[in-house]
Amino acid sequence: MNALITEARKRYHQELLSNGVLTIDSKGIPSNADSSSKLSANIARGIASRLMAEVHEKAVGQTSGAKFEQISMNFLTNTFPHLQNLRPGKWHIAKLGNRNSMKTSSFAQYEHLEYLTQLTKNDARLAASMGNDYMVAPDIVIYREAEPDETINGESFIVDGTVCKLTDIRKDNGGLPILHASISAKWTMRSDRAQNSRTEALGLIRNRKGRLPHIVVVTGEPMPARLASLAMGTGDIDCVYHFALYELTKAVNEIQAEDSIELLNILIQGKRLKDISDLPLDLTV
Numbered sequence: 120m121n122a123l124i125t126e127a128r129k130r131y132h133q134e135l136l137s138n139g140v141l142t143i144d145s146k147g148i149p150s151n152a153d154s155s156s157k158l159s160a161n162i163a164r165g166i167a168s169r170l171m172a173e174v175h176e177k178a179v180g181q182t183s184g185a186k187f188e189q190i191s192m193n194f195l196t197n198t199f200p201h202l203q204n205l206r207p208g209k210w211h212i213a214k215l216g217n218r219n220s221m222k223t224s225s226f227a228q229y230e231h232l233e234y235l236t237q238l239t240k241n242d243a244r245l246a247a248s249m250g251n252d253y254m255v256a257p258d259i260v261i262y263r264e265a266e267p268d269e270t271i272n273g274e275s276f277i278v279d280g281t282v283c284k285l286t287d288i289r290k291d292n293g294g295l296p297i298l299h300a301s302i303s304a305k306w307t308m309r310s311d312r313a314q315n316s317r318t319e320a321l322g323l324i325r326n327r328k329g330r331l332p333h334i335v336v337v338t339g340e341p342m343p344a345r346l347a348s349l350a351m352g353t354g355d356i357d358c359v360y361h362f363a364l365y366e367l368t369k370a371v372n373e374i375q376a377e378d379s380i381e382l383l384n385i386l387i388q389g390k391r392l393k394d395i396s397d398l399p400l401d402l403t404v
Contacts, residue, residue, distance in 0.1 A: 143174045199261065202400070226262060227298070230295055302337055303319055304336075336350075336356055
């Protein structure tokens with residue numbers, strides 16, 4: 120019998136294959152590869168062969184990106200809620216988007232952003248001065264409901280009406296849900312997409328009131344140099360998680376690309392790049 124996360128990882132890859140996100144086209148180029156780069160194609164081919172990708176035409180980029188977000192969210196839904204022994208709470212996992220009524224300002228740390236939005240709507244000069252870069256829209260979020268006093272006082276008498284009147288975790292204070300994690304899902308990582316993730320991260324850091332949520336990136340990018348453009352360094356993104364790090368490592372070693380091997384080892388040993396299977400447990404911290 121396999122462990123829960125082992126099975127969830129297999130299912131994750133199966134969904135990417137069956138939904139046409141990871142494919143190989145008629146020219147032998149995997150859907151996450153840069154067709155203009157021989158190295159990218161060779162590494163991606165090594166990953167795809169280990170995950171048994173089928174041959175068909177590459178899906179439209181925007182469609183692949185949306186599917187990758189959904190399937191990555193499914194993986195978290197199949198794993199993180201099972202870790203109540205490590206991180207108890209009433210958890211929700213959701214995609215944010217234009218059609219979703221929930222947005223960043225729906226959470227306790229960022230509720231003031233809605234007030235700023237209303238101010239700028241009514242004042243053109245203020246809008247011109249501030250811009251709108253304080254608004255961020257993570258691809259996937261994990262958030263926690265505030266807890267009623269009955270739960271807080273479940274094992275002993277912790278709070279009463281005279282104290283703890285401003286804490287977000289207490290439902291009786293009328294607060295909003297607490298944003299626990301922001302996950303940016305990028306199937307491939309060209310320079311512009313990498314910078315979008317960093318911009319989202321900096322917006323969350325600079326505009327929060329209260330605890331900073333986990334800020335991570337999940338990607339299918341095969342090129343170590345492009346992964347390093349986002350993963351290297353600290354301060355804005357907690358970590359980059361690869362959809363198939365074990366297969367990526369084998370593929371890079373197989374083609375004996377020395378520079379890529381060295382860079383990949385630096386990222387892994389420096390704990391800047393991890394496998395998707397590491398993400399649920401890291402989110403319990």
